[in-house]
Amino acid sequence: GESVGLHLPTLSVQEGDNSIINCAYSNSASDYFIWYKQESGKGPQFIIDIRSNMDKRQGQRVTVLLNKTVKHLSLQIAATQPGDSAVYFCAENFPMNRDDKIIFGKGTRLHILP
Amino acid sequence: DTGVSQDPRHKITKRGQNVTFRCDPISEHNRLYWYRQTLGQGPEFLTYFQNEAQLEKSRLLSDRFSAERPKGSFSTLEIQRTEQGDSAMYLCASSLEARLAGSTDTQYFGPGTRLTVL
Numbered sequence: 001g002e003s004v005g006l007h008l009p010t011l012s013v014q015e016g017d018n019s020i021i022n023c024a025y026s027n028s029a030s031d032y033f034i035w036y037k038q039e040s041g042k043g044p045q046f047i048i049d050i051r052s053n054m055d056k057r058q059g060q061r062v063t064v065l066l067n068k069t070v071k072h073l074s075l076q077i078a079a080t081q082p083g084d085s086a087v088y089f090c091a092e093n094f095p096m097n098r099d100d101k102i103i104f105g106k107g108t109r110l111h112i113l114p
Numbered sequence: 115d116t117g118v119s120q121d122p123r124h125k126i127t128k129r130g131q132n133v134t135f136r137c138d139p140i141s142e143h144n145r146l147y148w149y150r151q152t153l154g155q156g157p158e159f160l161t162y163f164q165n166e167a168q169l170e171k172s173r174l175l176s177d178r179f180s181a182e183r184p185k186g187s188f189s190t191l192e193i194q195r196t197e198q199g200d201s202a203m204y205l206c207a208s209s210l211e212a213r214l215a216g217s218t219d220t221q222y223f224g225p226g227t228r229l230t231v232l
Contacts, residue, residue, distance in 0.1 A: 034220070043118070043205050043223035044157065089156050102221065104156030 023073040023090035118224035139208030
């Protein structure tokens with residue numbers, strides 16, 4: 001069965017506001033998590049990653065938070081822009097996976113409203 | 115452009131025909147992955163190469179599917195006797211093996227090949 005999932009299939013945010021996309025994972029042994037952004041007709045684009053020994057990591061306008069207690073991952077996007085409209089996937093890797101095969105969730109579609 | 119490239123970007127074929135897709139990874143990457151993605155779903159792992167060796171195949175990869183990476187650089191994915199259920203986006207990703215303890219190899223994806231089987 002699928003071990004990574006998302007709470008909401010779609011999320012609409014006003015341009016300039018902050019957005020939070022959530023992800024739940026079920027495998028407590030997962031040690032590496034990645035967020036990908038996928039625009040229509042394109043392949044997934046790496047945004048940010050985090051290892052299980054961290055609980056927060058920041059990039060440019062993006063922050064990933066990891067709560068291992070409740071097996072929850074979130075992606076925060078600050079000051080959203082029209083170009084942020086896309087589907088966002090969380091993905092996990094756990095040690096039982098050979099060779100860093102990552103498992104994707106179903107995705108959340110983010111709409112940035114003008 | 116030094117990213118992962120895939121060819122063709124779109125393929126329309128009739129049921130029963132064979133199709134072949136090509137992936138060119140990022141040049142220094144030794145790992146190459148194939149995924150399949152259907153509408154509204156995340157990518158699903160199909161198979162994986164380290165250099166020229168195919169190290170893992172998903173149970174999703176039926177015997178009609180075959181992948182090669184003969185020289186450890188580009189890879190091809192062939193689907194024989196295509197079925198309508200094969201219609202999907204086929205994604206390729208590459209990564210550089212993480213050799214330092216605590217490091218990870220991030221997978222970078224190509225634009226995909228969208229297959230439509232009529």
